Amino acid sequence: MKKFVGIIVALLLIVGSWGFAGTAEASDMNMSRVQSPVLLARVNTADAKRKELVKGKLDLNNSDVREFRRLPGFYPGLASKIIQNAPYNDVQEVLDIPGLSNSQVERLQANIDEFVITDVEASMNAGGDRYNPGLY
Numbered sequence: 001m002k003k004f005v006g007i008i009v010a011l012l013l014i015v016g017s018w019g020f021a022g023t024a025e026a027s028d029m030n031m032s033r034v035q036s037p038v039l040l041a042r043v044n045t046a047d048a049k050r051k052e053l054v055k056g057k058l059d060l061n062n063s064d065v066r067e068f069r070r071l072p073g074f075y076p077g078l079a080s081k082i083i084q085n086a087p088y089n090d091v092q093e094v095l096d097i098p099g100l101s102n103s104q105v106e107r108l109q110a111n112i113d114e115f116v117i118t119d120v121e122a123s124m125n126a127g128g129d130r131y132n133p134g135l136y
Contacts (some may be wrong), residue, residue, distance in 0.1 A: 010108055056114075057116040057131050058071075058114055058115050058116070059115075060082060060091065060094055060116070060117055061085050061086050061119070061120045061121075062118060062121050062124040062130075063119065064083075065080060065122075068082070071111055071114060073103075073104075074111075078104050080092060080095055081104075083130050085098075086120070087120045091112060092112070092118070094112075
């Protein structure tokens with residue numbers, strides 16, 4: 001019986017220490033409305049941005065080069081030009097990229113409905129991730 005009580009007390013101490021660690025973490029992150037420090041969850045900003053996107057559309061400010069493969073004639077050359085000239089405020093701005101050939105402009109015009117613009121998400125644009133998202 002003493003061993004059983006000892007195990008229960010040890011488990012309660014471990015769970016309690018997690019709670020205190022969560023409280024410190026919450027105060028470090030300036031989260032004033034955290035109700036339960038044990039249930040504190042981190043939000044993956046890239047996943048949150050993906051949920052915001054319109055299904056089936058390519059976000060000109062956040063999509064990586066591989067996502068352009070579904071559009072014929074975009075991968076890798078035209079997709080790279082689109083990424084290099086981001087961010088965009090309007091979908092039509094993609095037609096004003098300097099150095100586009102006539103066929104590239106026609107391709108963009110034919111697929112303009114496939115694009116959407118959202119705010120730039122740092123987690124999706126950091127480093128060279130739009131060119132090499134690490135998907136092999």
